[in-house]
Amino acid sequence: MASIPTAASLPEPYSTESNPLLVPGGIDGRDSAHLATLPLTDHSETGEVLSDSSRLALTGYALFVGLVIALSSVQFGYHNGELNTPKEALTHCDLTDPARVGGGAGNYLPTLPPCLPMSDMTFSFVTSIFTLGGLVGSLLAPTLADRWGRKTATVGNNILYILGSLAMGLAVNVPWLLAGRFLVGVGCGVSIVVNPMYLTEIAPRPWRGSFGLLNQMGIVCGLLFTQTLGYFLNNVPGWRLVLSMGILLSVLQLFLIIFCVESPQYLAAQAGNDIKARASLCRLRGTMDVDRELATWQNVAQKARLLPGSLGDDRSPIATTFPTTATVAAPASSTLGLGTLFRSKLYRKPLLLALLMQSVQQWSGINTVFFYSTVILSAIFPGREGILTVLINxxxxIATIVSVSLVDRLGRRPLLLGSMVGMAGALLVLALSIQFPTPAVSLVGLFMVVGTFAVGLGPLSFLLSVELVDIRATATVSALGLAANWISNFTVSSLFLLLNKSMGGWVFILFSAILLGAGLVVYKFVPETRDKTTQEIWRDMGLIK
Structure with a gap:
C-alpha cells in the first residue's frame, strides 16, 4: 500500500512553509483563511494559459486515497461470497466428523450453537436477502452521498458492516443470520454506488479508468479472500470467524480514511466550498496550479443547470468553451431526480444505457458461477470443488489486473465489446460441455466465463455509468443502475437452480443470447469515454453540438 506523504517527503514547492494546505488545520481550521488570499490563477497578469492539473502524473497520495476507498469494495466482494464455501459447516452439525470441527468437538463456543440447520430453500433465501439489502442501500446512497459527501457516507456506512458482521458471527438462529445478511447487504448497496463516484472524482483524467477499476479490483480481492478463508475454515467454529471478518475490514478503513480528503469535485459543486475543493485537489495533485480543472467542473455544473434541455426540453445545445479562470463562487449543486432524468435530453439516453449495462452484468449469468460454483463443480469434480473455487477467484x-492495465490504453469500448462477445462464446462452451458431459472442458469454460467477464463487463458497467453523466446526475444514475443490478441479481440467483433443473446446461445458452443482443446495443449507442470530458462524451452521443 502506498505510504502517506509527509511534509518532509514533499519537494520544496509543496513544503508546509510555502503551502498552507499542508499545515494542520489548513483545510478546515483557522489556517484556511490563508487560502482566501491565494489567487485563483497564477497567470492572470501574464495572460498565460492555465495548465491542466487533471493531466498530471498520479501522486502517491492519490493512490493511497483510492486504495482506502476500495476497501469498501473489498467488503462487497467478501460478503457476496462469504456463505459459499463454509455452507456445509454452517448448515450441518456433524460434530463426529473431524473435518467439520476445527481442533476437536469441544472447540466451538459453548454459548452458541455449533451450526444453524436449515433446508436448501432456506439457505437460498439467506443468500438472496443480501441482494434485497443491496437494493435498499443503492436507493439510499444518492441522498447519503450528496447530503453528507462521499467521505462521510463511507465512514457512516461502516457502522452497517460492523453491526451486520456481528449479527452473523454471533447468530443463534436463522433470523439473526438473516438480519446480519440484510444489514451488510444495505452497506454493500451504499458502497457500490458511492465508491465508483468517489474514485473517478479524485483521479487525474488519464488515470480515471484505472481508478474506476479499483472498485472491481476490490470486489475481486474480497471474493478471493472470502473463498480462501472459507476453504480453510469450513468447520466449527470456523464459519463464525468467516462471517465476522467484515468487522476487521471496517476498523481498518475507519482508521485509514482519517488521512483521506473529500472528493474535490463534489466540494466544487457545493455553494461556498471553493476553498475546501481547492485544498482537496491541491493535496491530490501535488500542486497549487489546479484552477483550470476546478473551472472545468464548475462550468459544466453551471451550464448544465442553465441548459433548457437539461430541465425537460431540447431547445438549445450546451456551450462548449471553458473559462480560463475559475469563478470564485461555485454553483450550488442539487441532485437531479428520476423524473428530470427521463425528461432531459442530456440524461435520458445515458440513464437507459446505464440501466442496460448494469442489468446485463447480472443477466450474463456471472453470479451463477460465484454463488453456485461449489454446487456446479461438485457435480463435475466431486471432492475438489473447494480448491477449484479458490483457483477460479x-x-x-489476474484477469481484473489485466483489465486495469488496459482500460486507459485500449479504451472502454474495445474492452467492453470484446468481453461481451468472448463471454457469450465461453457460456456456449460451458453449456455444451455440461449437456454432453466433458468435465475438463466444463472447467475450462468456467475459467473462460470468469476471465472474459473480469476484463470488461464486470468493471466497465460501473465505470461507464459514472462517466456518461456529469456530477449532478452521477449519484442518481449510479443508484438507479445499481438498483437494476440488484434486482437482476436477485432474479437470476432465485431462478437459476429452477432453470438449471429444467434446462440443464442449456440455461447458459440463454445467458449467451442475452449478452449478444446487449452487445449490439452497446456497439451502436455507447461511445468511447477514455480521457474525455463530460461535454465531449455528450457530443459523441449526439446530445449536444
Whole structure:
C-alpha cells in the first residue's frame, strides 16, 4: 500500500512553509483563511494559459486515497461470497466428523450453537436477502452521498458492516443470520454506488479508468479472500470467524480514511466550498496550479443547470468553451431526480444505457458461477470443488489486473465489446460441455466465463455509468443502475437452480443470447469515454453540438 506523504517527503514547492494546505488545520481550521488570499490563477497578469492539473502524473497520495476507498469494495466482494464455501459447516452439525470441527468437538463456543440447520430453500433465501439489502442501500446512497459527501457516507456506512458482521458471527438462529445478511447487504448497496463516484472524482483524467477499476479490483480481492478463508475454515467454529471478518475490514478503513480528503469535485459543486475543493485537489495533485480543472467542473455544473434541455426540453445545445479562470463562487449543486432524468435530453439516453449495462452484468449469468460454483463443480469434480473455487477467484483477480492495465490504453469500448462477445462464446462452451458431459472442458469454460467477464463487463458497467453523466446526475444514475443490478441479481440467483433443473446446461445458452443482443446495443449507442470530458462524451452521443 502506498505510504502517506509527509511534509518532509514533499519537494520544496509543496513544503508546509510555502503551502498552507499542508499545515494542520489548513483545510478546515483557522489556517484556511490563508487560502482566501491565494489567487485563483497564477497567470492572470501574464495572460498565460492555465495548465491542466487533471493531466498530471498520479501522486502517491492519490493512490493511497483510492486504495482506502476500495476497501469498501473489498467488503462487497467478501460478503457476496462469504456463505459459499463454509455452507456445509454452517448448515450441518456433524460434530463426529473431524473435518467439520476445527481442533476437536469441544472447540466451538459453548454459548452458541455449533451450526444453524436449515433446508436448501432456506439457505437460498439467506443468500438472496443480501441482494434485497443491496437494493435498499443503492436507493439510499444518492441522498447519503450528496447530503453528507462521499467521505462521510463511507465512514457512516461502516457502522452497517460492523453491526451486520456481528449479527452473523454471533447468530443463534436463522433470523439473526438473516438480519446480519440484510444489514451488510444495505452497506454493500451504499458502497457500490458511492465508491465508483468517489474514485473517478479524485483521479487525474488519464488515470480515471484505472481508478474506476479499483472498485472491481476490490470486489475481486474480497471474493478471493472470502473463498480462501472459507476453504480453510469450513468447520466449527470456523464459519463464525468467516462471517465476522467484515468487522476487521471496517476498523481498518475507519482508521485509514482519517488521512483521506473529500472528493474535490463534489466540494466544487457545493455553494461556498471553493476553498475546501481547492485544498482537496491541491493535496491530490501535488500542486497549487489546479484552477483550470476546478473551472472545468464548475462550468459544466453551471451550464448544465442553465441548459433548457437539461430541465425537460431540447431547445438549445450546451456551450462548449471553458473559462480560463475559475469563478470564485461555485454553483450550488442539487441532485437531479428520476423524473428530470427521463425528461432531459442530456440524461435520458445515458440513464437507459446505464440501466442496460448494469442489468446485463447480472443477466450474463456471472453470479451463477460465484454463488453456485461449489454446487456446479461438485457435480463435475466431486471432492475438489473447494480448491477449484479458490483457483477460479485467483484467475478472476489476474484477469481484473489485466483489465486495469488496459482500460486507459485500449479504451472502454474495445474492452467492453470484446468481453461481451468472448463471454457469450465461453457460456456456449460451458453449456455444451455440461449437456454432453466433458468435465475438463466444463472447467475450462468456467475459467473462460470468469476471465472474459473480469476484463470488461464486470468493471466497465460501473465505470461507464459514472462517466456518461456529469456530477449532478452521477449519484442518481449510479443508484438507479445499481438498483437494476440488484434486482437482476436477485432474479437470476432465485431462478437459476429452477432453470438449471429444467434446462440443464442449456440455461447458459440463454445467458449467451442475452449478452449478444446487449452487445449490439452497446456497439451502436455507447461511445468511447477514455480521457474525455463530460461535454465531449455528450457530443459523441449526439446530445449536444
Amino acid at each position: 485467483v484467475f478472476n483477480l
